Amino acid sequence: MNLFADIRALVVASVDAMVTAGTLPAGLDLSAVSVEPPRDPAHGDMATNAAMVLAKPAGQPPRVIADALALQLASDPRVLRTDVAGPGFLNLTLAPAVWQGLVRAALQQGVDFGRSAFGSGLRVNIEFVSANPTGPMHVGHVRGAVVGDALARLLAFAGWNVTREYYINDGGAQVDVLARSAYERYREAHGLEPEIREGLYPGDYLVAVGTALKARFGDTLLDKGEQYWLTEIRDIASSMMMDEIRGDLLALGVTMDVYSSEKALYGTGQIEAAIQTLRDMGLIYEGTLEPPKGKEPEDWEPRVQTLFRSTAHGDDVDRPVQKSDGSWTYFAPDIAYHYDKVQRGFDALIDIFGADHGGYVKRMKAAVSALSGGRVPLDIKLVQLVKLYKNGEPFKMSKRAGTFVTLRDVVEQAGADVTRFMMLTRKNDVTLDFDFAKVLEQSKDNPVFYVQYANARVNSILRRARDAGLAVDDATLADADLTKLSHPAELTLAGKIAEWPRLVEIAARGNEPHRIAFYLYELASDFHALWNRGNDEPSLRFLQEGNAATSTAKIALARATSVVISSALGILGVSPAEEMR
């Protein structure tokens, strides 16, 4: 199914044949042999570095090997032409039938075209968002949510067994703050003036919590010290916030498979067990850390703490798991949580963090490395900031006033589809500009529009073909005489379609969903280019009046394009837009 893999297999088989024939010595390492599309299409459809890679171990000049390999490869019907270039590149031009076959495959397999067994059904856990349950999701969470969700869809498409997970940070001081903030709103619900002191959450989203508390407790908690209500209100408020967050995620098209609670780790012995496991490995000790150099905190004093020897697993300094008063640091439940994920049997873990958690990466990897005996890889993706603009002007938000831009605001302004696509037009470790005005523009400058417009054009073709009495269901199109697709512009588009399965694997291998967005843009671009050429060259139009066979072949190409567009957009979680309005 993956053309590039097929051709690579052909190259490897050809090398083997040469070994058998005695042209090449036995025992060559072929792992470095690659088959890729050449950067310059003029060089052909495929290029292999086999001759250059094998030159040294085989003790022969690369061009000699290349010439012999070319001869061998030329006997395969898929190979139309071979030529040796540069330092020993072997360029292959494939027979049109190869591309035509790919178009057929796309039509036959539909949304499964490009689906891969790359992940071999292994279980991967992707933890993302994990926002504190202290309020609705704000704009800073959007990107992480989209990247995590798209990555989940991508890996599932690439053959992984994916679990999406949200870690609820409900065990720390911030949920106490939430409870106190909610208590003031509870007083407000009774007509009292709320005292939103410095450090409390001022957002009016807590008004509803106050109302709910009043309905539940009446006036029984008024004028009581927090020892009477803190725990209960904390649980109620954070649970209500989680409902809010679930709704926010849904508005963005994101659903989670598992919600794990930090609080639930306390009192169960899980933290103790995780730390004990590390202790048994000799990785826990009592000690004092050096103060950070250069920027020493004012209130620094040496303290004896329980430390995790993370330096044994690649970290720069050892990290405290217990505070000087003996309580756990935030790191401790995080260790327990990741240990839990390891014990649940995942073969790989992925965390999506905000960029401000960069300092946390090494210690987390160290913990997972230690607790899994190095068996479970943890990949941590740091997602950089999104800068909001409106017509080129920075979009201000004020946290202090409690009127910050929420995820809902973004989705309501731009729509979930546009938001999701735009969030994936940069790799995760680069900051991203998001302009509310530009993302809604209906022009070529807007990639979302550009891609959806291509899909809409295909649907327009299909509609008009049906009106003209042609059968254009996928089964009929797959049976079309595709040898009629021979123009270079058509084969270019077919070639781009052929890249899809390979692209899925590349993107999945690097956990890089943004590659899908860029591929979509290129695919749309090739399609639009072909469409536009139809303006000057009527023979390139998809509908050829009075020639059903040719029309059907061309429509098959268009439809194959839209099959891949739909599939790729599906991985991004974006709907494909049947027509433009």
Place this chain on the structure above:
RNA sequence: GCACCCAUAGCUCAGCUGGAUAGAGCGUUGCCCUCCGAAGGCAAAGGCCGCACGUUCGAAUCGUGCUGGGUGCACCA
């Protein structure tokens, strides 16, 4: 002081486990379109891939050291 991320065309960014003459969009310039398959099209100009060494047949890509920008740095979460 240390760690992590970034540095590619005037601007915003791609660049696929190291490959050939480094790509796209915007902007600029020129031509075409106003007989709707044009919510535009074609083409051109534009680069010491931050700098310097190193590894390699071969480096934007890998290593080391710099420069500049961002983020984070015990007892917070």
